[in-house]
Amino acid sequence: MGSVKRLAREFYTRDVLGVAQELVGKHLVVRPDSGPPGRFMITETEAYRGHEDKACHASRGRTKRTDVMYGVGGLVYVYFVYGMYWMFNVVTSVENDPQAVLIRGIEGFDGPGRLTRVIGIDRSFYGEDLTVSSRIWIEDTGLKPVIRSSQRIGVDYAGEYWRTRPWRYHI
């Protein structure tokens, strides 16, 4: 699936703070089993930055769930939470530096659990490679929206310092 606008490896193998900001305004493309691909502009993201970040799942080490975060940037990290919701994340940085961007909103659908339901992302996307997959990828749009930042949502457990990092980015 060779779209010329598909983001390549170099986009993802950078620090998560830059990638999270630049993903806002890009197009997430998801291909259902049959029919045309769905395109959704990313409107909100959050950065989770490796072992030291107490809000990041990888701060408690490498487990079956977090394994993909230790892979190369551009892989998909999906996990299930609260018994109902799939969370969709994009792995960033190089191998063994477990960073990821949580996609929190797409145009028309705010909320990380809502959007995965709408666009049909589930466990089967775990480990998918956005740079080569025919099911899911991200495209450049040329847009550079004005971004605002704020504290991350739902990470009160991480303690004062990590809870207050302004690593949520949105239009």
Add this chain to the structure above:
DNA sequence: TCAGTGATTAGG
């Protein structure tokens, strides 16, 4: 404000 819902994880 708060219940629902079940995978994941740490601990015995």
Add this chain to the structure above:
DNA sequence: CTAATCACTGAG
């Protein structure tokens, strides 16, 4: 094996 936790959502 058990029990606590959880990067959430929608109803009231």
